[in-house]
Amino acid sequence: MxxxxxxxxxxxxxxxxxxxxxxxxxxxxxxxxxxxxxxxxxxxxxxxxxxxxxxxxxxxxxxxxxxxxxxxxxxxxxxxxxxxxxxxxxxxxxxxxxxxxxxxxxxxxxxxxxGLTSSFKSGLATHIEEYGATDTDGLDKYVDNLQETLFCCGGTNYSDWLAGTTWSETHTDTVPVSCCNMTVDAQVCEDAKPKDGVQISGNNGTLYIFDEGCSAKVTSFLSSKMGIIAGSAxxxxxxxxxxxxxxxxxxxxxxxxxxxxx
Known part of the structure; x- marks a missing residue:
C-alpha cells in the first residue's frame, strides 16, 4: 500500500x-x-x-x-x-x-x-416630447441614433411626433429625418434636411418612414433577455x-x- x-x-x-x-x-x-x-x-x-x-x-x-x-x-x-x-x-x-x-x-x-422597461418607455416618451427644445442637454442625437439603429420611429409609432411635442409645433405631418427608411426611397431621405424633417408618405401612398415604434422593440428585447441574463447570473x-x-x-x-x- x-x-x-x-x-x-x-x-x-x-x-x-x-x-x-x-x-x-x-x-x-x-x-x-x-x-x-x-x-x-x-x-x-x-x-x-x-x-x-x-x-x-x-x-x-x-x-x-x-x-x-x-x-x-x-x-x-x-x-x-x-x-x-x-x-x-x-x-x-x-x-x-x-x-x-x-x-x-x-x-x-x-x-x-x-421597472427597467417602464423607465425606458416613459423616458423615451419625455425625450420625444422635448425633441428640438433648446434645453434637451444634447439628447436629441440619442433619439435620432435610436431610430436609425433600430429602424423605428417614435415611441409607440410615428404618430407620437405629430401632436403634443415641441417638434409638432413647428412641423406639420412631418417626422425627423432619422425616421426615414432609406430602403423605400433613398433620395427622399438624402434630400430631407434634419431641421425640416421628412414627409410621412408620398402621393402614391408609399410610406417613407419606419412604421414600428422604438419602445416596443427595446422593451421586447429587455423582457426576453433579462430573464436569461438574471438566470445565468x-x-x-x-x-x-x-x-x-x-x-x-x-x-x-x-x-x-x-x-x-x-
Whole structure:
C-alpha cells in the first residue's frame, strides 16, 4: 500500500487540475463581462441616456466585476503553482465576493425587469416630447441614433411626433429625418434636411418612414433577455461554490502534506 504522503500528493494533483479548470472557466466569464461592459460604455450609452432612471453606471459595474474576476483568477493560479495556503484563502474570499455579487445581480434582474422597461418607455416618451427644445442637454442625437439603429420611429409609432411635442409645433405631418427608411426611397431621405424633417408618405401612398415604434422593440428585447441574463447570473453564482470547496480542500491538503513531510 502506498505511503499516506503519496496518497495525499496524488489527491492534491487531482484537486489542482480541477481547480485549474474552474479558474479557466472563471477567467472566460470574467473576460466576457469585461468585454460586455466596454461594449456597453461604447454602444449602449445611447439607450441608457434615454431612460427615466440613470442606468449609466451599469456598464462600469460589469467592467469592475470582470476585472475583479480576472485578478481573482491570477491569484488562484499563483496559489496553485506556489502552494501558498494563505493565497488560497484570499482566493476563496474573493470568489465568495463574486458569488454574492452574482446572486445579487441575478435577483435584482428578476425584480427590476418591469421597472427597467417602464423607465425606458416613459423616458423615451419625455425625450420625444422635448425633441428640438433648446434645453434637451444634447439628447436629441440619442433619439435620432435610436431610430436609425433600430429602424423605428417614435415611441409607440410615428404618430407620437405629430401632436403634443415641441417638434409638432413647428412641423406639420412631418417626422425627423432619422425616421426615414432609406430602403423605400433613398433620395427622399438624402434630400430631407434634419431641421425640416421628412414627409410621412408620398402621393402614391408609399410610406417613407419606419412604421414600428422604438419602445416596443427595446422593451421586447429587455423582457426576453433579462430573464436569461438574471438566470445565468444565478447559475454561475452557484458555480462559484465549486471553486470555494476546491480551494479550501487544496489548502487543507497542502498543510497536511507539509505536516507529513516533517
Amino acid at each position: 502506498p505511503p499516506k504522503r503519496f496518497q495525499t500528493t496524488a489527491a492534491m494533483a487531482c484537486v489542482k487540475i480541477l481547480l485549474t479548470i474552474f479558474i479557466v472557466v472563471f477567467w472566460v466569464v470574467g473576460i466576457a463581462l469585461l468585454a460586455l461592459g466596454i461594449w456597453g460604455v461604447i454602444e449602449l450609452k445611447n439607450y441608457l441616456a434615454l431612460s427615466e432612471q440613470d442606468y449609466s453606471s451599469v456598464p462600469y459595474v460589469l467592467i469592475g466585476t470582470g476585472s475583479f474576476m480576472v485578478a481573482t483568477g491570477l491569484i488562484g493560479c499563483y496559489a496553485i503553482v506556489k502552494n501558498i495556503t494563505w493565497f488560497l484563502h484570499l482566493y476563496t474570499v474573493m470568489v465568495f465576493v463574486v458569488f454574492i455579487a452574482l446572486f445579487a445581480c441575478g435577483i435584482a434582474g428578476f425584480i427590476f425587469e418591469k 444565478l447559475a454561475f453564482g452557484a458555480f462559484q461554490l465549486i471553486g470555494i470547496v476546491l480551494s479550501c480542500c487544496l489548502a487543507k491538503m497542502i498543510n497536511a502534506n507539509k505536516y507529513e513531510m516533517m
